[in-house]
Amino acid sequence: MSRSFLFAEAFTSSGPRKSGDDNSPTQEVELGEDSGGAALFNGDCGFLWIADGVSDSSKRGPFSSRVLAQDLGRAFASRIPEIAGRLLNKEKSAASLLASGFRESVEEVFVDWQNSLTPEPKNPWYQSLLKELNPAGSAGANLLHEFSSTFSVACLQSDGRLNVAGIGDSYLVFNASAKTQYYSMDRGQATFHLTLDDGQLSFKKFLPPVQEIEAEDVHLAILSTDGTRDIIKYLYETLNVDGSINFADYRKIRKNIGQIKPRTGDDKTLALLARFHEG
Numbered sequence: 001m002s003r004s005f006l007f008a009e010a011f012t013s014s015g016p017r018k019s020g021d022d023n024s025p026t027q028e029v030e031l032g033e034d035s036g037g038a039a040l041f042n043g044d045c046g047f048l049w050i051a052d053g054v055s056d057s058s059k060r061g062p063f064s065s066r067v068l069a070q071d072l073g074r075a076f077a078s079r080i081p082e083i084a085g086r087l088l089n090k091e092k093s094a095a096s097l098l099a100s101g102f103r104e105s106v107e108e109v110f111v112d113w114q115n116s117l118t119p120e121p122k123n124p125w126y127q128s129l130l131k132e133l134n135p136a137g138s139a140g141a142n143l144l145h146e147f148s149s150t151f152s153v154a155c156l157q158s159d160g161r162l163n164v165a166g167i168g169d170s171y172l173v174f175n176a177s178a179k180t181q182y183y184s185m186d187r188g189q190a191t192f193h194l195t196l197d198d199g200q201l202s203f204k205k206f207l208p209p210v211q212e213i214e215a216e217d218v219h220l221a222i223l224s225t226d227g228t229r230d231i232i233k234y235l236y237e238t239l240n241v242d243g244s245i246n247f248a249d250y251r252k253i254r255k256n257i258g259q260i261k262p263r264t265g266d267d268k269t270l271a272l273l274a275r276f277h278e279g
Contacts, residue, residue: 008038010271036269041084061125075105148189227268
């Protein structure tokens, strides 16, 4: 009797340090705006997630686009057992459950960030941010700081059904029905604006429409941030999987990934989900 099982991996690499903030040349320059991960649930479904914080945004207090990318991934990862359980109980379609988990993850991070905006003494950076956004009483009321990140998630079930939900500049390659397909995800980011609201610091959330992709009979899915452009292009052009794949096929793909020398120095995160057959 033949059955399927899943295998998942995620890889990330930081690019060179970015230039400092012209408005605050002494602040620490952050390294590695990418975030990503992979998880399996009872051998029935696997999940991938990637996020890429916008490089040219600033760091203010505990907030930055890099932290936003990490928080989005953590929020989604914490929802995987619930999403998987409801999926296996067939409460809703996989597409609906994944998209809902995606939006709920963004909302959770937004609420956490908003709740953290309490005045001193709990947060010693609060008054500093307040003065920075409103340095002359009311003259600076329109100033704001922006934190943004791309964010994409995927779910592959043991029966080969693939669902993806995402926003931002990222890549998806998968092999469905012995045909390799490629998607360059729509541009856009989950964005939090830190500004003043009636004299108090406040976040405002901006989330573009979530792009959703579905496919069946998928044996390999690769989700990655935009820094992996050369790797994804090579894989799409050379990936030749007729039907199901085995560990030998997968090892060859992994070896090819490691041999490619990308031309960009950007951060890189690449996550893979493979479905194998045995018996």
